[in-house]
Amino acid sequence: MIEQNKDMTSDNETLTQPIPFIPSYFPKTLMQQKYRFFKVPKNLPTEWNKDDSLEHIKVLNNGLRIEYIGPGVNIWRDAAAIRANHPIPSEVGFYYFEVNIIDKGSRGNIGVGLTKKNVPLNQMPGWVPISYGYHGDDGLAFKKGQGSEYGPLYSAGDTIGCGINYYDRTIFFTKNGINLGIAFNNVSNKELYPVIGLISKGECVEANFGAMPFKFDITFYSKEILLWETSIGNI
Structure with a gap:
């Protein structure tokens, strides 16, 4: 890839x-x-940044797999997040990555999404401004601390994808290769980082930033975007 x-x-x-x-x-x-x-x-994301996370998250050797090693007792106090090593340049137009859920841990408090640099990492994706997240324990899409009904729950064995379309400023998610539709409109046009949030003991996920084939047919999706944008003169 x-x-x-x-x-x-x-x-x-x-x-x-x-x-x-x-x-x-x-x-x-x-x-x-x-x-x-x-x-x-400018580089695109390739792995998680162990220096841009809380101590409750352990990055394993390949730089793609992470696990929660914190106390995991209080959902508000024990949350921990990690950003990728590079932001997504808005100039690329669109971007997509996937996360394989290896272990849901004791509660499955896993959040996948995008966030700006300097957003606090003791919060789940979407709990603070300029942060967007789809959470596995309740299926809600969070933005500015507000959760909205969005998709199904997800757990061990599932693959969650996150895509951003800078042309129309939307974010969408996928589950096991199926597009769940637009989760957020009017998203920030600034550089955003892939982010993962974890809370409960035993949670473990692994990212795919494009080194392996995706479950979602991103090639078809990207061609559709480019055809549409070219037809209206944005490209």
Whole structure:
């Protein structure tokens, strides 16, 4: 899913910044054009950032699997979150990642979503402003601390995907490859990070940022977005 790209050029212009990698669902020509305007090289998320989390979360060797090792007693006091190592540049237009639920722990208090840098990590995704989350224990989609009915519960063995469409400023989630529909409208157009929140003992999840095939058909989805955006002149 991830391809290394060096010295990519247009017909008559050489890129001034290297492209670290492009997930396979991004058309190379489009990404080449966008990266030309970046002032500094920008990376997409590839793993969890152990230095951008609370001590209640342990990052395992591959940088993709995390587990909750905190007390897990008080749902408000013991929450812990972790951000990915890089934000999603809004210039890419859209982005998607998936999380495999390895163990739901004692209560299944797992939240998957997106958040801005510097948002407190002692809160679940969506409990604070500029943070968005879909929670497994109740199926609610949280934004600014308010939960709305959204999707089914999820637990061990499920795969939850999260996608952001910067063209129309929406966030959607998937479960086991099925699109659950738009969860949030009018989302921030700033750079957001993939985020996971955990609360109860034994919870364990593993992310896929594109190194492995997704359960959701993101290639078809991305083509549909690009066709629509091209037709109205946004690209």
